[in-house]
Amino acid sequence: MHQEIRLHGHLDETIEYFASVAGRDVRQSYFYEQDGHGLRIFSPGNEFVLSSDGISHRGNGGSFCEYMFGVDQPLADLAKGDIRNRLALYGATYSDRHELLFTDRTDGSSSYDKIFLEGNAVCNYFFFLSGSVSGRRREQQEEIARLLGKQLKRSPHVQHGDDIELLDELMGYLGHRSALYLIKLIHKRHKAYHDTFAELYFADKSISEEDYDRLRQLAEDLQIDRYQQERIRIDVMYKHPDNRRIVDEYRSILIDCNLAGEISTADNARLTRLKTLSVRNKIPSALFYTLDEMLKHDKLVHLDEKDDYLAETRQILEGILLQDADIDAGITNDDMLRLLDAKRQASENRDHQFEQLLLETGKACDERIRDGADLSLLESFSRIVTFFDRYDSVSAHISQLAFMEGMHLGEEAIRSLLGNRNAFEELDAGLFDRLFFLSLLDNKYLGRYGRTKVEILRKGLAAIADGSMTIQELLEKERRTAEQERLYHQLLDHVKDRIRNFYSRYNTRAEQEALRREISEEFTNKGLYDGDIPKGLFRDVVVNIKKEAIYLHNLLPEIVAARDASLREDFLDNSGLDRFYVEELEREYFELNQLNPESLNQIRKGLNP
Structure with missing residues (x-):
């Protein structure tokens, strides 16, 4: 049985x-003093001590917070x-052998900016104990690690x-003398931005242009820098159940590959599938880049799988630096074509070593010019960067169009694509077709x-270039297709x-027409569609529902029983x-x-018993 006293301000x-202070008898405790x-x-x-500039501490204890993406996470925790x-x-501290070592040097201080940058952007905790730990500081810290370490790293009640519930949980692990x-610190500006973004995003898993404008204005009013905005947005989007499932599966694969020391062809295909799915689900690529960096993804890819284009890229980029020795080593059109194919x-392959080569070359150029x-x-070097920026812009637009339901491009995006296509x-x-469409x-x-939609865009851009179509005509085709896609779903x-709840039969034309x-x-009454449904x-919808029923009730049980990957592919x-x-039907x-989901993964990878 324990009591709690809480001070809020x-x-x-x-x-x-x-x-907060929690203990067996704290009603008469004097545990704080306030000065200005x-x-x-x-x-x-x-x-x-909480001051106007930051915090300072003396004694035992430590800090904890909920992990965010962007906070380095040890492999041991990730796994x-x-x-x-x-x-x-x-x-x-950690030794060279990753063993936890304790010292008597526990006093310290930190600014609020550092706390919310290195820890959680919204909420961070600090704590210390009295009563149940004694001895030198290092001995007290070792005892705290033994008593609370595992639970503090796993508690679901942090920041809730x-x-x-957090105090009740922790007191359950401490002795009656404890x-x-x-101390819980909340960054009110970050929390306001976090809560607003979460409310808007979780409503329908997307942010409209109007809402983005509202968020930009809110961030400006609250004076939140772009890095913290991005951390908060990524964290919120990761916590959406649909997103979290995809990212966690990606992480799980990478961890297995990291422990094995390599990425197999089958695992690479699964990672590619998840990255493609992430575009469709509007999951920010930064989530995956963070995991790749933490798990040293680039070091796991076999050299023989990526050596050719990396070696060629390094050769061209190193050649630029020969200009410093009065050698004509400028970038030719043929060099640029080879670099763009390497970038593709x-x-x-999600190969970040390619980008690292570019960064290293840029740094070397800056130093030599200096x-x-x-x-x-x-x-x-700027010519290379310009074309790579063009590549990234085009790739982002086309990927969104290809994998996001109901997505269609605006006039500004079409004009940007036309300019890049010409270049x-x-x-x-x-070259444009080879890089982005094939x-x-x-x-x-x-x-x-x-x-x-991709075919319409591909042919439309070519038609606009030769003068046989206008931008407005292409926009209208894309809009109609996106509207049809929305109506289909x-x-x-x-x-x-309706079939599940009202119609047991829908096979005859008369039943389908009714x-x-x-x-x-x-749809007309609800304002979803004005007019007679085509x-x-x-008919396509009904036919596809029948195909779905055949798969779920006849083929999938047979595929699972026999682990017949060829029947599934057929x-x-x-x-x-x-x-x-x-794949979503299979998961459900x-x-x-x-059933064990690993069986489904084995079938998808084409593995037979």
Whole structure:
């Protein structure tokens, strides 16, 4: 049985605090003193001071917070799926052999900016104990690590609510003589931005242009820098259940590969699938880059799988630096074509070593120009960077169009694509198609509507270039296709719901026509679609629902029982159903029937018993 006393206040317009003490008998405890805007929390041998500039501490204890993406996370923590929080004990360091060592040097201080930059951007905790730990500081810290270390790193109650559950949980691990002092710091500006973004994003897993403008204005009003904005947005988007499942699977694969010391061809294909899926689900690429960097992804890829284009890239980039020795080593059109093809391969392989080569070359150019080298060196490098920026811009636009449902490009994006297309075509006729369309159209995860939109864009840009189409005509084609895609998915949901709840039969034309008329009326009343639902589109929906039923009730049980990957591939190749959609059906089937998801992964990888 323990009691709690809590002190709540605001240091200024930015920092809010909750100071709590929990113990067996704390009603008469005097544990704080206040001087102006400062606050001192103390117990025998310990103190924690909140001032206008930052915090200072003396004694035992440490800090903890919920992990965010952007905070370096040790592999040992990443590999354990139940670790949620970052824990730092005062005076603790890691040896060269990654053993935790404790010292008596536990006193310290930190600014608020540093706390919310190195820890959680919104909420961070500090704590110390009295009563149950004794001896030298290092001995107290070792005992705290033994008593609370594992639970502090795994507690689900960090940053949730009023900390009653967190205090109850921690007191359960301490002896009856213990008193726990807990200080929670909240960055009010970051929290306001976090809560607003979370509310907007979780509403429908997207942010409209109007809402983005609102968020930009909010960040400007609150004076939140761009790095913290990005950390907060990434963290919120990661916590969406749909996103978290994809990112966690990506992390799990990378951890297994890291432990094995290599990435197999099958694992690489799975990682590629997840990255493609991330575009469709609007998951920021920074989530994956962070995981790749922490797990040393570039060091795991076999050299024989990527040596050719990297060696060629290094040769060209190193050649630029020969200009410093009065050698004509400028970038020719042929060099640029080889670099762009290497960048395409690096993007498909998610090979960050390629970007590292570029960064190293840029740094070398800057240093040589600083030391007096000719500016032509910078011109050569800038030409490469300009084309790579063009590549990234085009790739981002086309990927969004291909994999985001209901997505269509605006006039500004089309004009940007036209300008970039002209630049690539000036290098070599047909280069734009080779870089951006050929491999994409071979992607098995490109859905029916995504493929249609990409083909419309591909032909439309060429037609605008030769004068046979206008930008407005292309925009209208893309808009109509995106509208049809939206209507298809709405129809699919409504028809499946009607069949599930009202219609046991929908095989005859008369039954289907009756269903189409009812849904047309419902869509009109709800403002979802104005007019009669097209018969052809409705027929496609019904046919695809029948295919789905055949797969779930007949083929999939057989595929699972026999682990027949070829039968699954045959259905996917010939059914016309999108792979993303079928894989979601498979996941739901396995969850509903409580089957081991690893069996599904084995089938998808084409492994037979």
